[in-house]
Amino acid sequence: MTSELIYHLNLLPYSREELLLIVKEKVSEKRFKHILGVEKASIKLAKAYGDSVEKASIAALLHDYCKELSDELFIEEIKKNKLDCDLLNWNNNIWHGMVGRYIIENEIDLHDESILNAIEIHTTGAKKMSKLAKILYIADYIEEGRNFTGVKKAREIANKSLDEAVAYETSHTLLHLMEQRLSIYPLTIQTYNYYCVK
């Protein structure tokens, strides 16, 4: 059970219980429930594919830590960290991961690059993702609270292959964005070119 998980790796100065309280303070009740669902799915995938359960838990608990911050705060952070100024053309969907990782690094005192990178690209994917990054990207899509056409198929694929699950999710996300005529972040096309092209 997730509640029995004890952090041993000293990746951050908190126990899982303390981290849960910190995250709960930062997001709505609905989002907190989603975050717990992502943690559960991430841990399951980490166990199935032989990755660190502790890292999977931390990445999942923190992946939406910045989702409810104001645009002004992200813009300030982009400027402060001298990040690619093209980021200023985007929005919360992209910022909460790509910029959020810097906020999390400071506020949570977490400096593990594998976790920070998984959080950074959890919405967009990237080429050559680490196993942890794939796990978080997929878990965010298939967690038990998700309920959209195709989610059952996505869960089935995730049981068989991380790479195929990344490909399925990326293709369907792109199709969804195009149907809604929403912007596509360039990194998502790198993910498509790397994982979806035959």
Next chain:
Amino acid sequence: MTSELIYHLNLLPYSREELLLIVKEKVSEKRFKHILGVEKASIKLAKAYGDSVEKASIAALLHDYCKELSDELFIEEIKKNKLDCDLLNWNNNIWHGMVGRYIIENEIDLHDESILNAIEIHTTGAKKMSKLAKILYIADYIEEGRNFTGVKKAREIANKSLDEAVAYETSHTLLHLMEQRLSIYPLTIQTYNYYCVK
């Protein structure tokens, strides 16, 4: 009629008839027919939207000038011109425009940036395309020899709005690439984000 068109602008050291002979030498019979179709459609669009008919003709006649060159020649050209080395990861579909413009500039002694740029991006589009670039991009898609699902609709839209025709073509090209699990060149996503997003 196209055959009555006389070049006046001194953009290249050839008459239209001489240029036709040069292009005919360079491509297959089938492709030459396509090129003539693109010229006809380009001239029609240039007249309808008030752009230079002469530039439209030259851009169309030269847009596939490099389509049948060897990969080795493009790779050499990329290195010689110190172009973005990411181009080495792509193929003829991208190279015949993006790299072809440099070959055309040399071989045809054509230095008009508006024509060279239209040729450069005729497969990918770009953000903030010039009127001439839009005309070539669309004409290549709707010329009378094209026969695919949606081409009739594309022609109708081209009669009403260049921007909407760019959007229609870009969306359908992306969907086609995704269906076939083919690579998407990053510039195509810039075109999508600029012309397709509502």
